[in-house]
Amino acid sequence: MNNCYQNQGESLEMELYGSSPDSSINELIQIKKETKMKNATILHKANEFVKKGNYEDFLGYCTPVTKWVFVGERILEGKDKVRAYMKEFYVEPPVFSVETTIEEGSLVTVTGEITLKASNGSYHHYDYCDIWRFENGKIAELKAFVIEKETLDK
Known part of the structure; x- marks a missing residue:
């Protein structure tokens, strides 16, 4: 029926x-x-929670075994590792802008800039290129290329 x-x-x-x-x-x-819903829309909706410091709601958009690869730096496997990373590195909610979003099938590529506050109170500015892979509308994997910007006050 x-x-x-x-x-x-x-x-x-x-x-x-x-x-x-x-x-x-x-x-x-x-x-x-x-x-x-398009994966790019899902990603941008999830990232609104990151901007507000609501990391648990963001993690609701991830698969339990989500894998995040920060190229040349570290690999996080599972929500608990991502949660611990956010707790350590997002002293305050990150400030980021999106320059480009490209969606193709289960992949969403995003470029932009992000600013993070360190535990000592200083701010670090980065350019990023993130490749997100989705499974059934959830974030299954991230491959992030992050490059710190040079400071001009030397």
Whole structure:
């Protein structure tokens, strides 16, 4: 039996095997909605939580076994390692800008600038190129190329 489910103004057609949607069907609907969303949109939505310092909500957009590779520096495997990294390096929420976003299939490439505050209070400015890989609407992997900018006050 096909039914139409209304959720926040959106209608999703689905097949129901019972008299009313239960929580598992609602979860399936949410997953289907997120999967239809473009990966670049998902990434930018997730990064809004980083900008606000809400790292747990950001991590909700990652797979449990997400892998982050900072080329030439470190590899983080799993949400717990990413959480620990954010706690250590994001003394304050990072300030970043996006210059370019390119989406192709399950990959999203983003370039821009990011500023991080160090534990000693100094700020460090970087250029970055991130390649994000998605699985079922979740961040599965990051390959980050990050280059610190030279300071002009020498």
